Structures are given as C-alpha cells and as structure tokens.
Amino acid sequence: MGTADYLAKYFYCSAIFEEEVAKSYQKISEKVSDKEVAYLLEYIAKDSFKHAAAFKALTTNLANQIECGECGKIMGEALVKAVEEARRYAAREDAVTLSELRSIIIQFENYEGYASEEYLTVLYVEVVKLLANEYYADLKNYKTLLEWVIEDEKRHTQILTFIKSRIAEQTKDT
Ligand SMILES: [Fe+2]
Ligand SMILES: [Fe+2]
Numbered sequence: 001m002g003t004a005d006y007l008a009k010y011f012y013c014s015a016i017f018e019e020e021v022a023k024s025y026q027k028i029s030e031k032v033s034d035k036e037v038a039y040l041l042e043y044i045a046k047d048s049f050k051h052a053a054a055f056k057a058l059t060t061n062l063a064n065q066i067e068c069g070e071c072g073k074i075m076g077e078a079l080v081k082a083v084e085e086a087r088r089y090a091a092r093e094d095a096v097t098l099s100e101l102r103s104i105i106i107q108f109e110n111y112e113g114y115a116s117e118e119y120l121t122v123l124y125v126e127v128v129k130l131l132a133n134e135y136y137a138d139l140k141n142y143k144t145l146l147e148w149v150i151e152d153e154k155r156h157t158q159i160l161t162f163i164k165s166r167i168a169e170q171t172k173d174t
Pocket of ligand 2: 111115
C-alpha cells in the first residue's frame with residue numbers, strides 16, 4: 001500500500017469515527033435535562049461533524065475510491081470498539097440522568113483521547129506537508145485544516161472538564 005493510499009484510508013476511517021462520535025454527542029445532548037450541559041455537548045457535536053467533513057474532503061484528494069471495512073486494521077481494534085459504543089449512545093431513546101452523564105463523559109473523554117493521540121497528531125500534519133511538497137500541491141491547504149482540527153480537540157477536552165465540574169456542582173445540591 002502506497003503512502004497516499006494508506007493516508008487516504010486513515011483519513012476515511014477518521015471521518016467515520018468523527019461522524020459516529022458527533023452523532024453520539026448530538027443524541028446525548030438531546031437527552032440531558034440540564035440546558036447548559038446540553039448546549040456544550042451540542043457545540044462539540046457540531047465541531048465533530050465539521051471534522052468528519054474535513055477528513056472526507058482530504059480523502060478525495062488522495063484516492064478515487066476507498067473500500068470500507070478495513071478501519072480495524074488501519075486504526076486498531078480499540079477504535080472500532082469506540083465507534084460501536086458511540087453508535088449505541090446515538091441510538092439512545094430514554095433520558096440521561098446527571099449521574100449517568102458523569103460516566104458517559106468519561107467515555108467521551110476517551111474519544112477525545114483517540115482523536116488527539118491516534119490520528120490528529122502533529123505527525124500527520126507533517127506527513128501531509130511532505131506529500132504536498134512531493135506530489136500533491138493541493139494538500140498544503142489541508143495542513144492548515146488539520147491544525148484547526150487539532151486545536152478543536154484540545155477545546156473539546158477543556159469543555160468536557162467544564163461539564164464535569166458543572167455536573168459535580170449539580171449533584172452536590174441534590
Ligand atoms: Fe473531532
Ligand atoms: Fe473532539
């Protein structure tokens with residue numbers, strides 16, 4: 001597999017991951033009663049949909065078509081499990097209590113960990129830069145896009161910390 005092919009698959013799988021994570025944030029935001037927490041979760045959901053779109057755009061520059069089903073091999077089984085879990089959250093229909101939300105937020109922190117460690121590393125920005133220099137001039141713009149995504153991921157972790165203190169405050173009163 002050539003470098004461009006590998007990267008194309010990597011970003012394609014990243015797009016799938018972001019999309020499933022986005023849907024789970026979105027659904028949980030609709031199921032919590034605390035309005036402030038709901039809007040903060042919605043904020044992360046919107047960013048994550050945006051990231052999925054960025055990865056899809058990047059992928060179109062690298063390959064004409066990508067086969068699905070290889071993400072386990074490319075991204076690792078832990079990430080596949082995370083995607084399955086995110087899908088379960090996205091399918092949720094009943095209300096989420098604040099104390100349950102606390103454990104969901106811990107799972108969400110794991111997603112953010114994958115997002116910033118597994119694929120949104122400075123390394124990938126560098127690889128894209130390298131590819132841009134050698135083969136694909138168009139990719140230069142994506143280096144900037146990836147940097148924005150990385151910045152967003154740092155913010156997501158901060159927002160989750162913020163939400164946790166909000167939950168702690170809320171549950172202290174009751
Ligand atoms: Fe993201
Ligand atoms: Fe994120």
